[in-house]
Amino acid sequence: MGCDKVLQEQGYRLTPQRLMVLEAIHSAEGHISAEEIYARVKARYPYANISTIYRTLELLEGLGLVVKTDFGEGYVRYHHAEKGHHHHLICRKCGKLINLTETAVLALKEALLRDYQFKASLGHLAIFGECQECQR
Numbered sequence: 001m002g003c004d005k006v007l008q009e010q011g012y013r014l015t016p017q018r019l020m021v022l023e024a025i026h027s028a029e030g031h032i033s034a035e036e037i038y039a040r041v042k043a044r045y046p047y048a049n050i051s052t053i054y055r056t057l058e059l060l061e062g063l064g065l066v067v068k069t070d071f072g073e074g075y076v077r078y079h080h081a082e083k084g085h086h087h088h089l090i091c092r093k094c095g096k097l098i099n100l101t102e103t104a105v106l107a108l109k110e111a112l113l114r115d116y117q118f119k120a121s122l123g124h125l126a127i128f129g130e131c132q133e134c135q136r
Contacts, residue, residue, distance in 0.1 A: 003022050003026075003060070003065045003080075004019065004022065006063055006065060007063070010063060012059070016045060017041065017045065017048060017052050017053075017056065018056050020040070020041040020044060020045060020048075021037055021041060021053060021056045021057065021060070022060070024036075024037045024040040024041060025037065025060075025066060025078060025079070025080050026080055028079070030079065031069060031071070031077035031078065031079045032077060032078055032079070033075050033076070033077050033078070034050070034053050034054055034057055034075070034076070034078070035050075035075070037053055037057070037078070038050050038053045041053065057078060061078075064081055065080070065081055066078045066079065066080060066081055067079055067080075067081050067124045068124075069088075069124050069126050070126060071088070071090055071097070071126055072090060072092070072126070072128055079124075086099060086100075086102075086124065087099070087100035087101075087102070087104070087105050087122070087124065087125040087126070087127070088100060088125070088126045088127070089127050089129065089131075090126055090127065090128050090129075091128075091129065091130055091131035091134055092128050092129065092130060093130055093131070093134040094131060094133065094134050096131045096133075096134075098131065100125070100127070105122050105125060108120075108122070109122050
């Protein structure tokens with residue numbers, strides 16, 4: 001179901017700003033920051049306000065429509081939840097981003113449940129360390 005339909009079904013208005021935020025997220029190649037979303041929206045709607053962008057992102061995250069991830073850059077990035085679960089290995093030295101398969105995380109999820117009786121929600125995971133090149 002589309003994000004606009006979910007918003008309507010939950011009783012939220014489809015304001016032009018909300019629709020532009022959704023469009024910015026959907027059209028992004030990968031993860032996008034609130035500031036990048038704001039720049040895209042402001043280019044089309046000069047009266048846009050950064051606080052509106054943050055409130056909209058908070059709403060969309062609360063409804064499960066977007067996922068936020070901290071890549072250790074000092075701000076978070078967002079992606080559309082329909083893009084599915086994916087995980088990242090991030091090198092602290094060079095910033096290299098390596099995509100991690102769902103099967104690699106499955107073993108961790110199972111170990112957490114088995115050993116700690118902890119049911120983890122690992123929908124989007126970022127793990128920091130050193131890539132092979134930086135370990136040399």
